[in-house]
């Protein structure tokens with residue numbers, strides 16, 4: 001690809017309550033980010049560069065992308081859905097610690113390999129992202145609106161970081177990231193929406 005733009009979805013109602021997973025709507029701030037995203041993208045991409053937009057199948061990424069120009073192709077990928085937290089879906093970290101103390105400690109010990117009961121690990125996410133990465137490698141400009149864990153893995157791949165570091169990477173909310181792969185390494189540019 002020439003460049004890849006990455007964004008987390010806008011703040012969701014679950015983010016507000018500290019709950020993980022789920023399929024919540026955006027919060028008021030999240031909607032505000034969605035409204036500002038077209039301008040943020042236009043400034044970074046330019047006016048007449050065609051762009052394809054990929055989201056997950058979850059409401060919060062689709063809502064985040066919904067004000068982007070209609071001439072952008074949009075595609076939803078199940079493989080871009082957030083890391084599946086299994087039985088912990090919808091819980092806060094405090095609730096998980098209370099209900100599954102051993103799991104909570106195990107995740108802290110080895111966050112990359114820890115697999116939620118009935119759910120996924122970061123390692124699982126990296127594997128399910130393989131087709132996405134292959135498709136990305138042979139695509140033109142793409143904007144991906146997805147989730148924290150998934151974004152960490154995609155970012156680590158293009159920044160040539162060890163995937164075992166991805167669970168700890170900081171990917172700020174309401175920020176557009178532009179990655180441009182070059183022979184000597186990937187250029188990165190962060191633009192905050194100020195929200």
Ligand code: F6P
Pocket residue numbers: 015018019020021022082083085147148149167
């Ligand atoms: O809190 C938002 C969220 O995307 C959750 O849905 C997800 O489980 C979590 O972040 C992933 O972050 P971490 O792996 O650090 O718990």
